[in-house]
Amino acid sequence: METLTHILNGFAVSLQPINLWYTFIGVFLGTIIGVLPGIGPSAGIALLIPVTYGMNPTSALIMMAGIYYGTKYGGSTTAILINTPGEAASVMTAIDGYQMAKKGRAGAALAISAVGSFIAGTLGVVGLTVFAVPLASMALKFGPAEYFALMFFALTAVSSLGGKSPAKAMISTILGLMIATIGIDLQSGQPRYTMGIPELQDGVGFVIAVVGLFAIAEVFSTMEDITKGVRSEIIRLKGRLWFTRDEWERSVAPILRGGVIGFVIGVLPGAGGTIAAILSYVWEKRLSRHPEEFGKGAIEGVAGPEAANNSDTAGAMVPLLTLGIPGGGATAVLLGAFIMYGIQPGPLLFQNRPDLVWGLVDSMYIGNIMLLILNLPLIGLFVRLLYIPRGILMPLIMAISAIGVYALNGNPVELYIGLLFGIAGYLFRKADIPVAPMVLSLVLGGTMEQSFRQAMTISGGNPGIFVGSAISVTLVALSALSVVLPFILPRLKAWRDGSRDTA
Amino acid sequence: MMTDRVILVGTIVVAGVYLFATAQIPVLEIGDPLGPKAFPRLLGLGLLIAAGLLFAEMRKDRRAPVPGAARVGSHDWRHLWVIAGVIVWTGAYYAAFERLGYVVATAIYLFALMAWFNRGRWVTNALASVLFCLLSYAMFVKLDVNLPKGILPF
The missing domain is CATH 1.10.287 (Helix Hairpins)
Incomplete structure (x- = not known):
């Protein structure tokens, strides 16, 4: 009953004119960021953090969350019209969406994306509303050892699912943790790895790292593409922006299934929207009576993955809000934003700031309605963004990045640190090293070390504390599995294939 | 490899x-x-x-080598030189950021980058770089975000 009151009060907060306005700004900017290839939700949120300093934290977080789920709506437009995901999680939408567009069904693909995103996004928020409180109550039993084990699991899960090479993802994760140790150690007061640079005493700001790793690095990659002459053809949007009855009937079940897949994947650390979309696509292809149409313009191949990558965002908010543990790059940046406002997400937040938590959650219902309106009648406006030459857009993103970094502390040295991260991010991409694990570990690193040291202090230096409760044993076992499985599974598969060949 | x-x-x-x-x-x-x-x-x-x-x-x-794995060829070096140039130019922009001020430094920085990556469209590039600087400066000043004035009086 108390929770219901909080949920209703949350609507009172999210329906305040100022918060409605910031929800709108968030989802509007999110759609733009999603449409524009070259800037994703992580960089988008990070760049806006300095702008929101003077704002009320609830409004600021409502706006940043709006950017996060808004990008998923926008990403599909680019995927369908130019065969390039505007946002990584739209990668599967590009396959059949682009084929539909080539056949003159771009309007149907865009409409089913928007409607599917709305249904699944709303379902996801319902899931978030239902599961948040029980999980937060459970999290109240967590001590430092359990928290350390949970963060360890989040990092190992992200590493194991972070790309083609688990070893490279692990390197990225540990490098992020190492960067997080730079600065004055909070417990002993000792400076660590600062190399005598005063700007490093407070550590490396995560906003600077995120802007460098995501925005600047992406600009460098796109500039390389421009130099190589890589260009995408934009398919003109013509005809009615709606789907036929038959297309709708084919899409309903994939949307609902995609919504469930996306939410579950979102709650789990590591996987994220891209994997949710891939799983939904594979599942729909398997269930379809016309699997041969997949890859040639099957509407199920657009509806399912788009639904999955939208409900994933609501799922990802569950561990972020209830445990304070993000499961991927964008939620890591959101966690960083919470921390910058002096708010620690986690079970206590539900007790201490129910207005903020439920205001934020309820704003997601409203935001999804706004996104549906923005992405159907106003889609033509966003499509025009695709006509901005990349040669103009990329320099502008560099300038916006400079503003975002400089506005933090007014310190030009931080601009150079951001540039260094940009170079690192660019080289990481060339070397197939995923950057999301680094951002996640950079944000979690400080808390993780504190939990580790607190747990060891409680146990008098006995590491057995990390397997001292059922929760921590489970989490440590899951972490070990997620480290070992990516190395063992391919060998098992090779061994099984080998024995089948010889049989 | x-x-x-x-x-x-x-x-x-x-x-x-x-x-x-x-x-x-x-x-x-x-x-x-x-x-x-x-x-x-x-x-x-x-x-x-x-x-x-x-x-x-x-x-x-x-x-088990990956079939069709691309090898980095010498033709890739030209692109790397371009990116190296962008990095150096960005470093110079950051050096001038406080001295010249946000508007002037950014306008020069953007115009040069656009001249290279969006070739031949001088008028569009000039308009885009100047208008972006002025509008973003006005917007961020309104939002109380501190950007350096530099050599400009406002």
Whole structure:
């Protein structure tokens, strides 16, 4: 009953004119960021953090969350019209969406994306509303050892699912943790790895790292593409922006299934929207009576993955809000934003700031309605963004990045640190090293070390504390599995294939 | 494969340097039995283990090379030089950011980049760079975001 009151009060907060306005700004900017290839939700949120300093934290977080789920709506437009995901999680939408567009069904693909995103996004928020409180109550039993084990699991899960090479993802994760140790150690007061640079005493700001790793690095990659002459053809949007009855009937079940897949994947650390979309696509292809149409313009191949990558965002908010543990790059940046406002997400937040938590959650219902309106009648406006030459857009993103970094502390040295991260991010991409694990570990690193040291202090230096409760044993076992499985599974598969060949 | 070898060596070097730097941290045995070195030591060791896993992956890939894997050719160097140029130009922009001020430094920076990456459209590029600087400056000043004035009086 108390929770219901909080949920209703949350609507009172999210329906305040100022918060409605910031929800709108968030989802509007999110759609733009999603449409524009070259800037994703992580960089988008990070760049806006300095702008929101003077704002009320609830409004600021409502706006940043709006950017996060808004990008998923926008990403599909680019995927369908130019065969390039505007946002990584739209990668599967590009396959059949682009084929539909080539056949003159771009309007149907865009409409089913928007409607599917709305249904699944709303379902996801319902899931978030239902599961948040029980999980937060459970999290109240967590001590430092359990928290350390949970963060360890989040990092190992992200590493194991972070790309083609688990070893490279692990390197990225540990490098992020190492960067997080730079600065004055909070417990002993000792400076660590600062190399005598005063700007490093407070550590490396995560906003600077995120802007460098995501925005600047992406600009460098796109500039390389421009130099190589890589260009995408934009398919003109013509005809009615709606789907036929038959297309709708084919899409309903994939949307609902995609919504469930996306939410579950979102709650789990590591996987994220891209994997949710891939799983939904594979599942729909398997269930379809016309699997041969997949890859040639099957509407199920657009509806399912788009639904999955939208409900994933609501799922990802569950561990972020209830445990304070993000499961991927964008939620890591959101966690960083919470921390910058002096708010620690986690079970206590539900007790201490129910207005903020439920205001934020309820704003997601409203935001999804706004996104549906923005992405159907106003889609033509966003499509025009695709006509901005990349040669103009990329320099502008560099300038916006400079503003975002400089506005933090007014310190030009931080601009150079951001540039260094940009170079690192660019080289990481060339070397197939995923950057999301680094951002996640950079944000979690400080808390993780504190939990580790607190747990060891409680146990008098006995590491057995990390397997001292059922929760921590489970989490440590899951972490070990997620480290070992990516190395063992391919060998098992090779061994099984080998024995089948010889049989 | 060459890239992976560079990553492997780089990772081992970083782990070595990090562990060496960890050893240099002075320790005060007050209040915190574990001290500021323990967690970083684990990270250093973790990075060495990750390097070992990368080595194992490289050996596996050598036995089963990926079909059609692209090789980095000499033609890639031109693109790298362009990116190197952008990095140097960005460094120069940051150096001028406070001295010339946001509007002037950014307008020059943007115009030069657009001239290279959006060639031939001088008027569009000039308008885009100047209008963006003025509008963004006005907007951020309104939002109380501090941007350097530099040589301009406003």
